[in-house]
Amino acid sequence: MKTISIIIPTLNGEQELSSLLPLIPKREDIELIVIDSSSDDKTREIALTYGAKVVKINRKEFNHGGTRNLALKEAEGSYLVYLTQDVLLYDESSIDNLVKAFENEKVAITYGRQLPHSNAKVFGSFARLFNYPDKSSIKSLGDKELLGLKTVFSSNSFAAYRKEFLTRVGGFPDNVILGEDMFVASKAILEGYSIAYVSEAKVFHSHNYSILEEFQRNFDIGVFHSKESWILNKFSQPEGEGFKFVKSEWQFLIQQGLVHLIPLSIVRNAAKFIGYKLGKKHKNINAFWVKKISMYKSYWNYN
Incomplete structure (x- = not known):
């Protein structure tokens, strides 16, 4: 056994x-x-x-x-x-x-x-x-x-x-x-x-996601949260955790002497935020574009 x-x-x-x-x-x-x-x-x-x-x-x-x-x-x-x-x-x-x-x-x-x-x-x-x-x-x-x-x-x-x-x-x-x-x-x-x-x-285990990949992955997270809204209703919205992440990331960059990467951090996190918000509203987006901007494209073959 x-x-x-x-x-x-x-x-x-x-x-x-x-x-x-x-x-x-x-x-x-x-x-x-x-x-x-x-x-x-x-x-x-x-x-x-x-x-x-x-x-x-x-x-x-x-x-x-x-x-x-x-x-x-x-x-x-x-x-x-x-x-x-x-x-x-x-x-x-x-x-x-x-x-x-x-x-x-x-x-x-x-x-x-x-x-x-x-x-x-x-x-x-x-x-x-x-x-x-x-x-x-x-x-x-x-x-x-x-x-x-x-x-x-x-x-x-x-x-x-x-x-x-x-x-x-x-x-x-x-x-x-x-x-x-x-x-x-x-x-x-x-x-x-x-x-x-x-x-x-x-x-x-880690990923070196590009800005586009960050956008796509967070789009899919938004889709998941939209379809399984009961989870957010029970455990609160994720935006607060997102702001905490950004603040901590900037502190990390400063501590590592990488202040010059903060503008890139802003762009990356903006891409995540926009992707997530679009994912939450995916039902209002044309099916062609939904599949185009999703990371897990095969999912849309049956949905």
Whole structure:
């Protein structure tokens, strides 16, 4: 009987898996599941080399929630650890440190600390430092007034779930543009469970998004918040957290002697804000342009 199921959705992940999989513990109580979206490289061959159960799906069928639900049905473990292919485990204790938080019976979800990759640029690095501090915490409904939307912040790039809980709430939403982790985290908090942030469980994971990519991603976040407005109604609007982020980013740039990057910061954050607001109003935008400016364009093939 497996205790931990490690689940990785992949697409042309040959290079990333070659670095990620060697650090995953090889034990009888751990199974590895790869849900592959019709890769054109050796992703599946590499996964099989490391003993993974490989499930192949059509690339057009990938969805942030539905694809992870396929793995939920395949998994034997009591605890499900979800990774993305572009993370790199900090060390071989990363998985065990993440799952250890389930010793607290109130915890339904845990997520770990994401550190910037070695090639991370300044804005990508700061985003990781802001969202993933070096101090662990446990969040519950009582933190809603203080934390707002951060109460239900989590990340399926490196998160774990009690299988019993995830199954009982129906898994992830089958068709979301992104935010499947926040969707389930919100359900957990509202049902009286807790979410553990485990700073001792670490991975390397960051993005060097361009201004256009920041705009596109935040457009998609706006779409998600528009479609799942119950989350904002329960946990407040995100604008306050956005202003806090900008202020902290400027302080970081000043401390690092990078004051000359503040104008670029203004442009980047303006792009995020505009993208988010447009995403919230996506129903008023022509379908051609919605797909054009979205980051996850395949979502619109069925919506």
